[in-house]
Amino acid sequence: MRLKDDAKVEAIFNATIELTGEVGLNRLTMSAIATRAKIASGTLYIYFNGKEQLLNNLYKRLISEGTLSLLPAITHLPIKQQIFNIWSSVLKFRMDNTSEVAFMHEFRYSPLISDKAKEMDKEFVLHVLRLLNEGKKELIVKDLDNDVLFPLLYGYVDNLARHLTHKKIKLTPEIVRQTFQVCWDAIKA
Template sequence: MMTEKTEYRLNQIFKATLNLTGRVGIAGLKMSDIAKEAKIASGTLYIYFKSKEELLNALYYKLQRESAPAIVDTISHLPINIQLYKMWHIALKSLVEDNLRIIFLEQFLISPLISDTNKKLDIKFKNYLKELLDKGKKENLIKDIDSQMLISLIIGFLRTYSTHLVNEKESILTDDLVDKSFALCWQAIEK
């Protein structure tokens, strides 16, 4: 069981890593800079993570547990549009709350530092989305277009819209905006 102090320290390290990734990219990350950004000693950082690779994989895993892939098992029995909506809601909310996630995820997923375990997590989620869209095509709910193209449309819209909301300081994510943005996405893919 994780102590409150350990959880606080890990969150401090993860936040520093996201902030630095936004400024210097994954390739430019150094453990000493992460420690400095987190306001901890480098030695303390190495107590938690033996290497940059271990830290980045732990951060990726944490982000996955907090976003859409984490709910797949609990929503898979629901209608297709409801599953997509629930994932949309969680993803949009988490990206607006911390848009640095996008920068990190896009860079990390193509990084040679990603572990086989995390590659499998990513593949599992993409396969779930593909199967969900393929099922929707068979049920005549979703346009008969390549599923990878549909996934790119969904994820691209999600990323672009969340970035817009973050950059527009007066924009606040409301349930109405979640509903309207998902409705637009659904209209783009439904048959």
């Protein structure tokens, strides 16, 4: 018997990301994915039950690469330092993987997304919320509800990366520094 080919899954995922960037989720077709991945359309159904499953699997994979793997291993640094590290790596990831991020964004707000996929980044969010809470305990972060603080960090990084990418502005250490300063001023006590 023959075994499934990991390289094919990669090719399928890459094709999906590329095509979504080019034509969007709406006009993304299974046959286009197959052609781009250099396989037959039927083969897609050997690897995935259908379009939704394919997209959800890709999304879950990207979320784990784009969030969990960015959490720093070292957790004994000062809070501000830890938040800076996360800010910096998330911003860098989003600037370095624009097609992937575009896919994630479009998919996240589409009705194709499954509940399970939606929950994938929960662990990452929880980590940041814990940091904010510790910061409040140490009196270095504003004593405001996380529902008010978290959207600032998330909304800013999301929009900033999109904006810089759109205007073809390269991410420099200076920009990382400046934007973190803006963030920190926003949330610091």
